[in-house]
Amino acid sequence: MIIGATSSLFFLPTNRISATIICASFGALGGLILDIDTRKSKGAVLFRTVKKAVELLLALALIAILLGKEKDFFRVFDSWNWWNVICLASLFLLYWYGSTTPHRSFTHSIEFVILNTFLLYFLPNLFLCAFLIGELSHIVLDLFNKKHVTLSVLFRIKVSLNLASADGIVDRTLSFLGIVGLVILFVKTLFS
Numbered sequence: 001m002i003i004g005a006t007s008s009l010f011f012l013p014t015n016r017i018s019a020t021i022i023c024a025s026f027g028a029l030g031g032l033i034l035d036i037d038t039r040k041s042k043g044a045v046l047f048r049t050v051k052k053a054v055e056l057l058l059a060l061a062l063i064a065i066l067l068g069k070e071k072d073f074f075r076v077f078d079s080w081n082w083w084n085v086i087c088l089a090s091l092f093l094l095y096w097y098g099s100t101t102p103h104r105s106f107t108h109s110i111e112f113v114i115l116n117t118f119l120l121y122f123l124p125n126l127f128l129c130a131f132l133i134g135e136l137s138h139i140v141l142d143l144f145n146k147k148h149v150t151l152s153v154l155f156r157i158k159v160s161l162n163l164a165s166a167d168g169i170v171d172r173t174l175s176f177l178g179i180v181g182l183v184i185l186f187v188k189t190l191f192s
């Protein structure tokens with residue numbers, strides 16, 4: 001998450017504080033989301049919260065249909081672009097499927113990143129680029145781990161540089177350096 005935020009700020013330098021916050025937040029989100037395949041990760045917790053909200057919405061839609069009030073209910077969505085709604089629904093299904101796959105497999109593959117980016121096409125470029133950098137930095141970092149990363153599901157490419165273990169000294173050092181880098185880049189924006 002931290003490395004995602006720091007990498008996005010590093011690769012998308014800006015002197016606007018709003019853009020800095022967007023970059024750091026979407027970079028962090030991109031970094032978080034890949035670990036939805038681990039139950040205890042922050043990404044998985046975040047996804048479960050979104051899942052509960054979606055379930056509530058579906059339950060409300062069902063009640064509205066049963067009461068014959070569906071026109072009233074769906075009127076709320078009249079102003080929505082239905083293509084975006086389809087993309088968001090597909091994104092939800094992609095994350096849902098990702099959360100059921102083994103750790104560092106499908107959600108860490110280039111196919112997942114491509115699908116994810118495609119389904120978020122409606123986001124402004126800065127948001128999307130920061131998100132993408134967050135995802136890619138997460139994958140690069142995981143490559144150093146002892147457990148292999150499935151870089152491609154289609155081509156069955158699995159890579160491990162076998163240099164560090166999760167939550168080991170290398171991981172903690174990188175997180176620390178990430179925080180230092182993030183602070184430096186924030187301060188640089190403030191005074192530029």
Ligand SMILES: [Zn+2]
Binds near residue numbers: 034138142
């Ligand atoms: Zn990971």
